[in-house]
Amino acid sequence: MSETQFYSLRVNGKQREVTDAWLGESLLYVLRERLGLPGSKGACEQGECGSCTVIIDGAAVCSCLVLAASAVDTDITTIEGYSDGALTDVQQAFIDEGAVQCGFCTPGLIVAVHHLLEHTPRPSEMKVKEALSGNICRCTGYGRIFAAVTRVIEQRDHQ
Amino acid sequence: MSIHLPQTLNEALHMLQVVPHAQILAGGTDFMVEVNFNKHGVHDVIALRHVDELKKWSHDTVAGVVTIGAAVPYADMEHGELAQLFPALAEAARTVGSPQIRAAGTLGGNLGTCSPAGDALPVLFALNAVINVASTHATRSIPVADFMRGPKRNDLAQDELIVSVTIKTVAGWQGYAKVGTRNAMVISVASASLVLDHVNNSSRIALGSVGPTIIRCIQAEQWLQGVYDFTSHQALDDSIATEFGQRVSQESRPIDDHRSTALYRRHAVGVLAKRLLQRGSAQ
Ligand SMILES: Cc1cc2nc3c(=O)[nH]c(=O)nc-3n(C[C@H](O)[C@H](O)[C@H](O)COP(=O)(O)OP(=O)(O)OC[C@H]3O[C@@H](n4cnc5c(N)ncnc54)[C@H](O)[C@@H]3O)c2cc1C
Numbered sequence: 001m002s003e004t005q006f007y008s009l010r011v012n013g014k015q016r017e018v019t020d021a022w023l024g025e026s027l028l029y030v031l032r033e034r035l036g037l038p039g040s041k042g043a044c045e046q047g048e049c050g051s052c053t054v055i056i057d058g059a060a061v062c063s064c065l066v067l068a069a070s071a072v073d074t075d076i077t078t079i080e081g082y083s084d085g086a087l088t089d090v091q092q093a094f095i096d097e098g099a100v101q102c103g104f105c106t107p108g109l110i111v112a113v114h115h116l117l118e119h120t121p122r123p124s125e126m127k128v129k130e131a132l133s134g135n136i137c138r139c140t141g142y143g144r145i146f147a148a149v150t151r152v153i154e155q156r157d158h159q
Numbered sequence: 160m161s162i163h164l165p166q167t168l169n170e171a172l173h174m175l176q177v178v179p180h181a182q183i184l185a186g187g188t189d190f191m192v193e194v195n196f197n198k199h200g201v202h203d204v205i206a207l208r209h210v211d212e213l214k215k216w217s218h219d220t221v222a223g224v225v226t227i228g229a230a231v232p233y234a235d236m237e238h239g240e241l242a243q244l245f246p247a248l249a250e251a252a253r254t255v256g257s258p259q260i261r262a263a264g265t266l267g268g269n270l271g272t273c274s275p276a277g278d279a280l281p282v283l284f285a286l287n288a289v290i291n292v293a294s295t296h297a298t299r300s301i302p303v304a305d306f307m308r309g310p311k312r313n314d315l316a317q318d319e320l321i322v323s324v325t326i327k328t329v330a331g332w333q334g335y336a337k338v339g340t341r342n343a344m345v346i347s348v349a350s351a352s353l354v355l356d357h358v359n360n361s362s363r364i365a366l367g368s369v370g371p372t373i374i375r376c377i378q379a380e381q382w383l384q385g386v387y388d389f390t391s392h393q394a395l396d397d398s399i400a401t402e403f404g405q406r407v408s409q410e411s412r413p414i415d416d417h418r419s420t421a422l423y424r425r426h427a428v429g430v431l432a433k434r435l436l437q438r439g440s441a442q
Pocket residue numbers: 046047048182183184185186187188189190191192229230254255256257260263264265266267268269270271272276277278279315319320321322344345346347
């Protein structure tokens with residue numbers, strides 16, 4: 001590949017072409033600035049805040065620490081991939097519990113919560129705290145966020 | 160500038176040979192921070208993401224030897240069989256960054272960066288791990304103590320790749336302890352890993368963040384062997400644990416920096432050593 005060679009990424013099930021991009025760009029940057037997917041947020045660009053969390057081949061990772069051009073031939077799911085308009089149960093629970101204030105951390109948290117509950121449908125309180133320890137919220141405090149997670153677990157149990 | 164995505168180990172080694180000054184990219188958790196903050200440029204990258212051979216680990220039960228691929232992420236060491244084989248490695252892995260960092264960060268990356276604060280490193284020292292590296296023309300197996308040359312310096316040549324880490328299983332207790340300012344997402348201020356070897360009736364302790372490299376405390380280990388029988392299952396005298404902590408402290412070589420002071424580190428690492436020994440001998 002030369003400096004700006006074309007490559008293609010599989011994002012939310014669709015093959016997306018990236019053209020004229022500098023090869024050193026992070027996946028976060030490419031998603032937001034080149035592919036029109038601004039749901040993933042960038043706050044620290046050093047893996048500390050989790051607001052850029054996406055799923056790559058089944059693992060929740062910080063997209064700011066992924067070299068976009070190295071993510072060719074992987075399955076990438078961003079926050080935009082979780083719904084086609086309607087809110088997911090996790091999103092609705094965040095609203096109902098008042099777990100969103102400025103909303104900057106929210107997309108990363110929603111991705112992390114979906115990922116947690118997919119693998120561990122009934123996590124202990126400790127497990128929830130640990131699973132969300134890479135997602136920093138500076139507004140709401142974590143009480144309402146944990147309450148939203150509890151609400152989803154209970155709702156899914158009753159379904 | 161180019162980005163290469165080898166599918167096999169041989170392909171990766173070949174690329175390393177033909178692309179001069181290539182940069183190796185594993186989980187990216189050290190590499191990309193440097194790129195995002197313009198601390199180093201990106202020129203020719205060999206990304207290991209698709210090299211499945213490096214993401215596996217295996218256990219030779221006859222020889223009692225475990226080989227862990229360089230690109231195995233911390234998430235795979237935290238729980239399960241690998242965690243049962245090396246509880247100290249699991250404890251260290253659990254303290255690294257956050258779940259997102261542990262899903263991406265690898266053992267090879269920790270060794271590539273070779274920071275004295277790297278959490279896997281004291282454990283590899285206490286377990287006498289051997290680092291297996293390869294180029295297109297040769298392979299080498301290097302004891303981890305020789306592999307780490309200094310702060311952020313290792314023994315790797317430009318055309319060599321870290322392939323795996325080999326560790327002998329040990330009969331006896333092992334653990335890792337770390338001091339930092341909070342629980343999640345913290346680089347260690349001081350850390351220690353203790354391995355008790357019941358077969359050889361000996362111990363090994365290695366310290367992180369209290370010297371230019373990881374430090375093995377050979378003198379404290381030898382002293383302990385003279386005063387305590389690991390196979391006796393007798394309660395450990397408090398005075399032995401305390402003196403062990405003091406001796407470990409003396410062998411540390413900490414400095415003042417933005418994370419802590421030498422004085423605090425020296426004290427803290429002694430407390431960690433004492434507690435690890437108390438924990439280990441109570442089993
Ligand atoms: C938010 C955050 C928190 C962190 N917390 C911790 C922590 O608590 N404890 C800790 O120890 N570390 C921590 N780190 C640092 C980092 O996660 C670890 O050092 C990790 O092990 C690096 O692995 P990686 O696969 O991401 O390496 P990369 O970033 O991909 O590579 C790191 C270096 O190693 C080289 N390299 C990688 N693989 C190989 C190989 N197979 N052969 C030769 N060279 C190779 C690369 O060229 C590069 O120089 C943290 C990082 C972040 C961003």
